Amino acid sequence: MSQNPTLVHALRVTALRLESEATPYRWTHQGQCNCGHLAQTLTELSPRSIHAAGLERPGDWSEHVRDYCPSSGLAIDNILALMFDAGLASDDLAHLERLSDGRNLAQLPAAERHLDYRDRRDVVRYLRLWAARLSR
Numbered sequence: 001m002s003q004n005p006t007l008v009h010a011l012r013v014t015a016l017r018l019e020s021e022a023t024p025y026r027w028t029h030q031g032q033c034n035c036g037h038l039a040q041t042l043t044e045l046s047p048r049s050i051h052a053a054g055l056e057r058p059g060d061w062s063e064h065v066r067d068y069c070p071s072s073g074l075a076i077d078n079i080l081a082l083m084f085d086a087g088l089a090s091d092d093l094a095h096l097e098r099l100s101d102g103r104n105l106a107q108l109p110a111a112e113r114h115l116d117y118r119d120r121r122d123v124v125r126y127l128r129l130w131a132a133r134l135s136r
Helices: 005-019 034-043 047-054 061-066 075-085 090-098 120-135
Strands: none
Touching: 005 034, 005 120, 034 047, 034 061, 034 075, 034 090, 034 120, 047 075, 061 075, 061 090, 075 090
């Protein structure tokens, strides 16, 4: 993925917002999880709206990406379309949900590459690594 100022900015804004303890974070809530927080930044929708959209079709973000249909009329597919328009790929979202993209993790020392996808501090770290990689 080449440099994308819009996406880099969104990753940094999301990391800043998540760093605030006042911001609700819940990995099991589709509007307050890793992808949900980035969706908030890119779409300006509320966590509640994003979560409701995610419940229109069974599954988590990885499954929503797999089942994406731009003509479905479902709100989750509209959200995904906006995220793809910002420069995200399907794999990016699947990796974000589990903090698993090796290109981002490679920036860490080997002993620190296992990030807990349910820990807001690790999500912040991952978002910043991703933004730094895309900024090069």
